[in-house]
Amino acid sequence: MTRAHIFIEGRVQGVGFRHFTRKTADSHGVNGWVRNLSDGRVEAVFEGKEEQVKKMIDACRKGPPVSRVNELEVEWKEYENEFEKFKVTY
Numbered sequence: 001m002t003r004a005h006i007f008i009e010g011r012v013q014g015v016g017f018r019h020f021t022r023k024t025a026d027s028h029g030v031n032g033w034v035r036n037l038s039d040g041r042v043e044a045v046f047e048g049k050e051e052q053v054k055k056m057i058d059a060c061r062k063g064p065p066v067s068r069v070n071e072l073e074v075e076w077k078e079y080e081n082e083f084e085k086f087k088v089t090y
Helices: 017-028 048-061
Strands: 002-011 031-036 040-049 068-077 086-088
Touching: 002 017, 002 048, 017 031, 017 040, 017 048, 017 086, 040 048
Parallel strands: 031 086
Antiparallel strands: 002 040, 002 068, 031 040
16 A cells, blocks of 8 residues: 655646546555645645545546646655545645
8 A cells, every 4th residue: 555645737627627636546455645736836746545645646648638747746655544434625
């Protein structure tokens, strides 16, 4: 089990990125959260099996069809088992 804290830059707000991330996390069995930041980026934390978390990161590198990801920063952290599900936060 692992934890990843990510920051995504590009055209990632107003394009359904948070909904896409939640839906993808649910399908991969990954817990955590996603939110928009005031500087235009999207921030997310993923917890789960390493393979599934890596799939989430790969999905976020592409994003939903109308998004454009210019940069994705990943900080690998120690698994904390903090979340029961994946949610959009504000």
